[in-house]
Amino acid sequence: xxxxxxxxxxxxxxxxxxxxxxxxxxxxxxxxxxxxxxxxxxxxxxxxxxxxxxxxxxxxxxxxxxxxxxxxxxxxxxxxxxxxxxxxxxxxxxxxxxxxxxxxxxxxxxxxxxxxxxxxxxxxxxxxxxxxxxxxxxxxxxxxxxxxxxxxxxxxxxxxxxxxxxxxxxxxxxxxxxxxxxxxxxxxxxxxxxxxxxxxxxxxxxxxxxxxxxxxxxxxxxxxxxxxxxxxxxxxxxxxxxxxxxxxxxxxxxxxxxxxxxxxxxxxxxxxxxxxxxxxxxxxxxxxxxxxxxxxxxxxxxxxxxxxxxxxxxxxxxxxxxxxxxxxxxxxxxxxxxxxxxxxxxxxxxxxxxxx
Numbered sequence: 001x002x003x004x005x006x007x008x009x010x011x012x013x014x015x016x017x018x019x020x021x022x023x024x025x026x027x028x029x030x031x032x033x034x035x036x037x038x039x040x041x042x043x044x045x046x047x048x049x050x051x052x053x054x055x056x057x058x059x060x061x062x063x064x065x066x067x068x069x070x071x072x073x074x075x076x077x078x079x080x081x082x083x084x085x086x087x088x089x090x091x092x093x094x095x096x097x098x099x100x101x102x103x104x105x106x107x108x109x110x111x112x113x114x115x116x117x118x119x120x121x122x123x124x125x126x127x128x129x130x131x132x133x134x135x136x137x138x139x140x141x142x143x144x145x146x147x148x149x150x151x152x153x154x155x156x157x158x159x160x161x162x163x164x165x166x167x168x169x170x171x172x173x174x175x176x177x178x179x180x181x182x183x184x185x186x187x188x189x190x191x192x193x194x195x196x197x198x199x200x201x202x203x204x205x206x207x208x209x210x211x212x213x214x215x216x217x218x219x220x221x222x223x224x225x226x227x228x229x230x231x232x233x234x235x236x237x238x239x240x241x242x243x244x245x246x247x248x249x250x251x252x253x254x255x256x257x258x259x260x261x262x263x264x265x266x267x268x269x270x271x272x273x274x275x276x277x278x279x280x281x282x283x284x285x286x287x288x289x290x291x292x293x294x295x296x297x298x299x300x301x302x303x304x305x306x307x308x309x310x311x312x313x314x315x316x317x318x319x320x321x322x323x324x325x326x327x328x329x330x331x332x333x334x335x336x337x338x339x340x341x342x343x344x345x346x347x348x349x350x351x352x353x354x355x356x
Contacts, residue, residue, distance in 0.1 A: 021045045021073075026052040046074040051099075053077070056086040092117050097125035101152075104132040114139035115167050119148050122171075127152045135160040138167060146170055147199055153177045172199040175226045183233035201226060208258040224255070253278045261296065262288035262321075273299040273311065282312040288321035290328055301336040302343050310345035317349045328352070 024047050031039070050073065057066055067089040077083070077094045082102040089112050090105075103125065105113075115138050122128060129152050149172040150156075156173065158164050159182040173179065179200075206224035219232035256279050272295050276282070285300075287293050300318075302310040318337075322328055330352070337347050 021047050022049070024050050026050070028052075028054040028056075030054075030056045032057065040069050040071065043073060044069075044071045046076060048076075048079055050077075050079050052082040053080055054082075054084040054086075055088055056084075057088055092121040094121070095124045097121070098127065100125040101127055102130045103128060104134075105136055106132070106134040108136045110137040111139060115170065118167065119146065119170055122150065123148055129153060130155045130157075132157045133159070140166045147172050150174065150177075156180070158182070168200070173201060173227075175201045177201075178228040178230070180230040181232070183231070206253075206256055208260075209253070209256050210260045210262075212262045255281055257281050257283045258286075259284070260286040260288070261292060269295040269298050272296055273305065276300070276311040279312050280314065282315050284317045284319070285312070285315060286319040286321065289323055290325045293320060293328070294332065297332050297336050301332075301339050302345070303335075303339045308343070310340050310343050313345045315340075315345065315347060318347055318351070320350070320352045322352065322354050 021043065022045065027047075027050060029039070055068065068085070070093050075094070076096075077100075078096045078098060080097065081099050083097075083100060084102075084104040086104075086106040089109065091113065103121075113136060118138070122131075128150060131150075131153065134157075147170055151174055153173055154176065155178045157180045158167075159180075164181055168179075206222040206226075206229075208223040210219075210221040212219045212221075219230065222229040253275075259279065259282055276296075276299055285296075287296050298304050300311060300315070302308050305311065318333075320328070320333070333350060337350060340347055
């Protein structure tokens, strides 16, 4: 059901036999905010067969979002498998969501929903496999050591929300789950990193990491036998000097054996050295972009490092992607390779490829 304006008294929706609501299996509602009161009566009856519900109220001013009444389907949404709420206010009062596997909440006004309310809702839905939160500023009301285990979780996506870490810190995420975080432009990076890895089983033993940096954005992808994590931001490169130390603090980089770095222009050599130093298991390094190459080669050259010792002592393969750029100077690459071999950290393969 989709309407761009307030429902008129003669709208066909009001002619629906209320008993038909009990037979609904899927319902998508897209209305203007003023229509929430109009449909309350129609949707206050039980819908024991309803499996999928989407509610979206077209609105450019989120502070005026309508609030979903607690009487929706007689207050019982236990039959739902999928719930998608957009541009609505809700305190998530429903319990016994035993069948719910997919939940999305988007564009909620600030100050309306708390970490505690989300945790209570998640606890009532033990079979949740996919969770998506977008532009949901949370009130940080949970001060205790409560940890909620999401044993069935496969994918958790958080976008445009402020301070993800207070919520993530109260969740136990299982092996095999994927966590994706997209950070707001002016948000602090540390507000979106987990405060502890103790309960994030999917964050353990990452073996591959990808750093990708554009002029006004960056992303990190981490992959391993226990799961996948994707952290992205629209912040500019000036934040990279903060990102790398925070990354090293929170993620155990000593198990990483594959690292791919693209377009990290203007990233200081000392920051790169700090990034590579704990990666003692690294065996394959891929570098894309001519301007990215020079500071990494310098950091890998033991003659350029304190104590003249090589970082990444197990590094065996270096792949350089030119991305179609011309004028690549390989002299420093060869010099670095000789210096590493002289100190027992020989590179077995250096490949230069033209593709991106």
